[in-house]
Amino acid sequence: MAVDSKTAKKIIAKRVAMELENGQLVNLGIGLPTMVANYIPENIEVTLQSENGMVGMGPTPEEGKEDKNITNAGGQYVTINKNGMFFDTALSFSLIRGGHVDVTVLGALEVDQEGNLSNWIIPGKLVPGMGGAMDLVTGAKKVIVAMQHTAKGDLKIKKKCELPLTAKGQVDMVVTELGVMVVTEKGLVLKEIHKDTTVEEVIQLTDAELIIDENLKVMDI
């Protein structure tokens, strides 16, 4: 299945959005995870948290209506909904570490079949830092990794992460343009695949040992 990056991201964002449930507090990471907000089904209401200090984050403001005092964790201008509030970083991470955030969606450099995640450092090459990622992955009730299945041909879904970890065994679900995988005690289970791919192709593009779910479905997006 050959799709461009833009299409792949759209597929991923759309599928992740279907995981969200009414009333949940959700943190969306920078980049692709942020796109999830655009695809939340109409009958589902969630509250978005931004770790720099708000719940009830609203959409990007119209041009000319930006408020310099209201930004998201990526430093971009956003708005706040009527039911929202602002707070300091200590309360923000009490919400995060305290298990009050229901779902966190974030990207990965690598993820493995034991639910380990690497997304904050490539030693000697790229050292952005972990920001809030370690706390989010440790504290959120459900951790969804949203990323393209491979990076320029390199396999990102591994038997074992090689890069330094962000957290150990915290990932619950991996959503890519090719399918949906769930971390279980038995290993990484392929639950859904995109209609334009095959199980063989997914296996070929995955380093981890995939357990094919007996009720394997086509992604409903």
Added chain:
Amino acid sequence: MMSKVVDYSAVKPLLKDGMSLMIGGFLGCGTPEGLISLIIEMDLKDLTIICNDTSFVDKGIGRLVANGNVKKVITSHIGTNPESGRRMNEGTLEVELSPQGTLIERIRAAGSGLGGVLTPTGVGTMVEDGKQKIQLNGKDYLIEMPLKADLALVFASTVDSFGNAYYKGTTRNFNPIIALAGDKVVVEAEELVEVGKIDPEVVMTPGVLVDYIVKGED
């Protein structure tokens, strides 16, 4: 009572080479830019900066990194400022990374008289290196040590002349917490008002913590 409101020039004697500073802001939102400019003007050297992130090259704390004022940063993220990465690789900037939630709790612990923080964040990762790990009720925690600084540089949206401070929107971030953990605290006010003009119900930082107030540039 002596007024805490002073000119930027009166803050100069507080700022010294080699000192440790906590500075508020999240990617530049809620950073006291006037005090940053003062440090650049004084061309201070070898500062240790404790902050959420090193912002962008031309904004907030990022400007101090780019100007070479900083020897060490204790922070959670440097990825938006290429100068931080370049100087780190070159060996002229020491970078100590701390997870964001851990960093703020370490600062809060110092300012709240606590001996440290027990957090599950970082267990099983590089963050464990050199730290004590303990198990309580079957769960692993890292012991993270408190963080203090010689001086805290706070930004606030509205400040009265006693130092009571109010923060708009997401400018709050690290600001009220670092106000607890600096030996001295300087607040840069976006808007300066008389005592009594901020409803005590909405004051976010008690003025008793504040030593000096400067009026920021418009």
